Amino acid sequence: MDEAKKNTSEWYAWSVAVPLIFIGMGLYVALVALDFGLGKLARPGPGVYPLALGIMLALLALACLIASRREQPDVRGMSLRPALLVPAALVVFGLCLERFGLIPATVIFTFVAGLADREARSMTVLITAAFLSLTGVLVFIYGLGVPVHIAEF
Amino acid sequence: MDFQDIYLGLQVAFSWQALIFCFVGVAVGTAIGVLPGIGPLAAISMALPITFHLDPTISLIMLAGIFYGAQYGGSTASILLNLPGTASSAVICLDGYPMSKQGRAGVALFIAAIASFFGSSFAILLMMVFTPLLATFALSFTSVEYFSVMLLALIIASTVSTGAPLKGLLMVIVGLILGVVGTDVSSGTFRYTFGLLELADGVSMAAVAMGLFGVSEVIGSLSGATRPSGLGKVSMRSMYPTRAEMRSLAKPILRGSIVGSLVGILPGTGPSVASFMAYSTEQRVARDRSRFGKGAIEGIAGPEAANNASVQAAFIPTLSLGIPGDVVMAVMLGAMIIHGISPGPELVNSHPDLFWGLVMSFWVGNIMLIVLNVPLIGVWVKILSIPYHYLSIAILFFICIGAYSMTGSPFAIYLTAIFGLVGYVLNTFGYPPAPLILGLVLGPMMEENFRRSLMVSRGDFAIFLSRPVSALFLLLSLVMIWLAIRPYLAQRVRPD
Numbered sequence: 001m002d003e004a005k006k007n008t009s010e011w012y013a014w015s016v017a018v019p020l021i022f023i024g025m026g027l028y029v030a031l032v033a034l035d036f037g038l039g040k041l042a043r044p045g046p047g048v049y050p051l052a053l054g055i056m057l058a059l060l061a062l063a064c065l066i067a068s069r070r071e072q073p074d075v076r077g078m079s080l081r082p083a084l085l086v087p088a089a090l091v092v093f094g095l096c097l098e099r100f101g102l103i104p105a106t107v108i109f110t111f112v113a114g115l116a117d118r119e120a121r122s123m124t125v126l127i128t129a130a131f132l133s134l135t136g137v138l139v140f141i142y143g144l145g146v147p148v149h150i151a152e153f
Numbered sequence: 154m155d156f157q158d159i160y161l162g163l164q165v166a167f168s169w170q171a172l173i174f175c176f177v178g179v180a181v182g183t184a185i186g187v188l189p190g191i192g193p194l195a196a197i198s199m200a201l202p203i204t205f206h207l208d209p210t211i212s213l214i215m216l217a218g219i220f221y222g223a224q225y226g227g228s229t230a231s232i233l234l235n236l237p238g239t240a241s242s243a244v245i246c247l248d249g250y251p252m253s254k255q256g257r258a259g260v261a262l263f264i265a266a267i268a269s270f271f272g273s274s275f276a277i278l279l280m281m282v283f284t285p286l287l288a289t290f291a292l293s294f295t296s297v298e299y300f301s302v303m304l305l306a307l308i309i310a311s312t313v314s315t316g317a318p319l320k321g322l323l324m325v326i327v328g329l330i331l332g333v334v335g336t337d338v339s340s341g342t343f344r345y346t347f348g349l350l351e352l353a354d355g356v357s358m359a360a361v362a363m364g365l366f367g368v369s370e371v372i373g374s375l376s377g378a379t380r381p382s383g384l385g386k387v388s389m390r391s392m393y394p395t396r397a398e399m400r401s402l403a404k405p406i407l408r409g410s411i412v413g414s415l416v417g418i419l420p421g422t423g424p425s426v427a428s429f430m431a432y433s434t435e436q437r438v439a440r441d442r443s444r445f446g447k448g449a450i451e452g453i454a455g456p457e458a459a460n461n462a463s464v465q466a467a468f469i470p471t472l473s474l475g476i477p478g479d480v481v482m483a484v485m486l487g488a489m490i491i492h493g494i495s496p497g498p499e500l501v502n503s504h505p506d507l508f509w510g511l512v513m514s515f516w517v518g519n520i521m522l523i524v525l526n527v528p529l530i531g532v533w534v535k536i537l538s539i540p541y542h543y544l545s546i547a548i549l550f551f552i553c554i555g556a557y558s559m560t561g562s563p564f565a566i567y568l569t570a571i572f573g574l575v576g577y578v579l580n581t582f583g584y585p586p587a588p589l590i591l592g593l594v595l596g597p598m599m600e601e602n603f604r605r606s607l608m609v610s611r612g613d614f615a616i617f618l619s620r621p622v623s624a625l626f627l628l629l630s631l632v633m634i635w636l637a638i639r640p641y642l643a644q645r646v647r648p649d
Contacts, residue, residue, distance in 0.1 A: 011582075018582050022323060029330055029345070036342050041612030046337040046344060049600045053330050060323040067319055067641055071583070079376030083577050086372045086549065090570035093553045094563030109553065113546045117375050120546075128543055132550045139554065144206065146558045 014078070015068045022061035030054030085116035101151040102140060106133045158509045165510025166517050170211050178215035179518045182222020183525055186229070187533045189236045191548065193223035194587075195370050197484055198362035199548070202555035209492035210507045214514040216488060217468070220481050221273060221515070224424060224461045225522045228265040228453070229533055232258055241424035241460040244432045248445060248452030255448055259391030260398070264450055265457045266526040268406050272458030273519045275410035276417060276465035281512055284501060287473035291498035294474075296602040296609070297616055301626035303599045306420035306476045308633045311588040313422055318637035320584045328592020329599070331356045338601065351564040358487040358593055360556055360565045364572025365579075365586040367552050371545045372577040392527065398450055405435055405451040409458030416459070417466030423479035424460035431459030465515060472500055472508060475598075480587040483594045490594070 030051050039045025089112035096105035107129045114125035140146050165171060178200075185196040196219050204212030227242030232249035245265065252261040294302075307329075311321030334345045335355030346352040394402075409431040416427040435455040436445055445452050467478030475496030477483040486496050494504060501508045526533070556565040576586050610616035618624045 014578075015582050018578070018584070022327070025327075025330075032345065036337075036344060037340075041607060043612075044604045044607050046340045046342040049603060050330065050333045050344065053326055053333065057323065057326045057330065060319065060326060063641075064319050064323055078578070078581050079372075082372045082375035083574060086368060086375065087570035087574045089549060090368065090553055090566050090573070093550075094557070094566035094570075097557065097563060097566075106550065109550065110546055113549055116372075117545065124540075124543065125546075128546050131543075132547060136550065136554065140558070144203075144554075144558050146554075146561065148557075 010078070015071060016065065019061045019065035019068060023058050023065070026054045026056070026058030026061060028054070029057065081118070082116040085112060089113040089116065097148060099152075101149040102136055103133045103151045106136050158505060159513070161505060162509025162511075162513035165210060165506050166214070166513035170208070171214055171510065171514055172517065174207070174211050174215040175218050175514050175518050176521055178218020179222035179225075179522050180525065182219040182224075183226035183522065183533060184536055185219070186223035186226025186238050186242075187536055188539075188544070189230050189234070189238050191370060192239050192366065193220050194362070194366040194481055194484070195548075196223070197481060198359060198366050199551055199555055201359040201362065201484070201488060202559045204488060205491065205559060209489065209494055210510050212488060212492065213485060213507070213511050214518075216485055217511065217515070218518045220485075221461065221464045221518065222522060224464050225266065225269045225526050226533060227460075228269075228457055229262065229530070230537060232261045232265065232453075233534065234537070239424075241428050242457075243425070244428045244456045245453055247432070248447070248449045251446065252448040252450075252453075257391075257448065260394045260450075261448075261453055262530055263392040263394060263527060264398075264402065264453050266523060266530075268402070268409065268454040268457040269461040269526075270519055270523050271406045272410045272413055272461035273465050273515070275407075275458075276414045276462040277512065277515045277519075279414055280465060280469050280515075284469050284473045284508070284512075287469065288498040288501045291474050294498065294622070295620070296605040297620050297623045298626070300599060300602040300606055301617060301623040301630070302474065302476055303595050303602070305626045305630045305633070306470075307588070307591060307595060307599075308630050308637075309420050309422070310477075310479070310591050311585075312633055312637035313426070317583050317585060319641065321588050322634075322637070324579070324584055324586065324588040325592040328589035328594075329596040330592075331361070331589070332593045332596020333600070338597075339604065349564075351560075351562065355597070356593065357559065357565055357568060358484070358590070359491075359559060360568040361572050361593060362484055362487075362590055363552050363556060364569040364574075365576035365589065367548065368569060368573025369576030369580060369586070371548055372573065373580065375545060392530070394450070402450065402454045405455040406458045408434055408438070409455035410462045412455075413459030413462030414466040417463030417478055418469050420470055420476050420478055422463075423467065423481070424463045427463035428456035428460040431455040468511075471496070472511075473498060475500070477591060477594070480590055483591045487590075487594045 033047040033051035033054055036047035037045040038047045089109050092112050093105050093109040096108055110125055110129035110132060114120045137150055141148060141150065181196060182193065185191045185193060197216050200216060200219060204216065223239050224241060227237065227239035228245040228249060230236045230238035231242045231245035232253050235246050235250040237243040237246055249261045252258065307325050311325040312318040334352055336353050337344055343353065412431045412434055413427040416422050416430060432452060432455060435451045436442055439445065439451065467482050470476045470478050471482040471486060475486065477486050489496050552569060553566055556569045557563060559565050579586055606616055617627060
């Protein structure tokens with residue numbers, strides 16, 4: 001019960017934060033657009049279209065903010081663990097790929113991605129890492145011919 | 154349409170490469186359709202990087218195969234597990250799962266496959282007749298009409314089927330803004346690139362699609378419940394319906410095909426809307442409504458014909474006008490642009506090999522699918538028992554590889570990661586990510602047409618209203634916006 005209550009209040013905080021972020025984004029886009037040059041109506045410059053979009057985004061986000069007070073919360077809330085670890089696994093793969101080569105990057109990637117899944121056993125992760133390293137080398141290097149080293153230290 | 158065109162299309166569709174990639178497409182499509190948790194969008198965006206290395210016609214044949222293949226596979230999990238494999242087959246659960254509990258799963262699967270085949274065939278025929286006609290009509294379009302019709306398409310797409318019209322509109326605007334990022338075509342100004350050279354060519358649509366639909370779906374499934382077990386076996390002998398049942402299927406399939414085709418042609422509405430509308434149509438015309446929800450075969454045949462028809466019919470506006478019928482079509486349109494093919498009414502005449510080759514490959518693909526889904530159904534049922542752990546990590550891995558191989562730099566992987574997180578947050582708070590992709594793909598074309606129109610009229614906005622076709626599109630856009638915000642205004646008057 002407490003868990004659900006905590007999720008609900010968290011959800012409300014976020015459901016206000018998301019439109020606020022969009023309002024900020026709209027204002028930023030509109031302000032920067034002014035610098036691109038608006039040109040004349042007969043020859044619109046590169047700033048006209050983004051200026052209009054920025055203003056529309058801010059207004060729509062404001063409308064969403066007002067409407068958000070009536071929303072039904074999603075009691076499942078957000079699961080931060082996979083939400084952060086899954087993108088992190090991708091970033092780690094990107095960072096390691098050119099530095100250490102494909103197989104080390106794949107192994108580290110699988111480990112981080114495995115952390116995202118609470119039910120994954122270490123055995124599952126090991127098997128997956130081995131399987132993916134093999135397919136990666138076959139598909140990526142021999143199949144698509146992408147110039148990446150298999151392993152590099 | 155004449156026989157020369159069809160002959161040309163058959164030549165393309167029966168080339169070895171086309172046959173192989175069509176098969177890969179429909180097989181992958183069926184597999185991801187069968188698996189709950191991954192939709193056709195995720196699979197198509199994952200396949201996008203691979204298509205960069207292929208001929209444009211072959212890439213479209215494969216991507217399309219994934220899309221319509223998924224509609225076949227989608228009903229399998231609905232029938233056997235009461236878990237929709239794709240959003241568009243959710244309604245199949247209503248009567249499919251009860252049939253499976255009565256021990257008639259095989260019959261339900263057979264009906265779904267047959268209805269899918271007829272629904273598709275109906276819409277492909279429509280496509281062969283109407284795409285060239287519509288394209289000829291649209292040849293008179295100028296930048297003014299294009300701007301207005303794109304505006305209408307975006308508004309319909311964001312308001313009709315998303316369930317949250319305000320948020321849908323907001324997401325379209327975000328997509329349009331992302332479309333601005335990069336070098337401005339007419340002035341060479343760098344816009345919103347934050348000094349990153351990688352953004353000079355714009356935000357990669359493939360990376361955004363993989364993030365929003367691939368990565369965020371994996372996050373969602375890892376945070377959700379695990380898959381239930383308890384699968385039986387389906388043998389081919391158990392699949393045949395009785396003769397009376399076969400006869401009673403004809404009308405629901407025809408009704409479903411018509412409803413689905415109409416929904417598919419409308420911009421912005423996809424197979425999910427089609428299958429729900431077909432189900433309610435079947436309920437309305439039925440003599441005995443109480444049978445629904447207890448294993449009525451029309452409840453499978455109608456919607457299943459409809460979602461397949463809508464998928465094929467969605468190609469009509471996409472290929473004749475360059476206006477995507479739904480999100481998947483927007484991704485396909487993006488794929489065409491990446492290959493340097495500008496979508497629009499000239500496409501049918503200037504690339505007849507592409508258009509007719511694609512159409513003929515639909516026939517080939519649907520015949521492959523009926524084989525895959527009737528005699529080989531057991532293979533797909535087995536796929537349902539793969540544990541999700543292996544699958545989700547493998548999906549992520551292929552996304553990484555695909556993103557890297559697009560440009561040979563890790564930047565696309567980082568972009569995909571960011572949009573994965575963004576997509577998950579947006580999904581949780583009810584912001585539909587699909588309109589964003591539509592905005593991103595259509596954005597640059599819209600801006601170009603907008604600026605060109607104003608240049609032609611020397612800055613006079615009246616040009617958008619003085620041309621009748623454009624005025625009609627704008628009027629319809631206004632009506633759609635009014636319909637979308639009316640419920641919000643009504644709430645304010647009488648709060649409850």
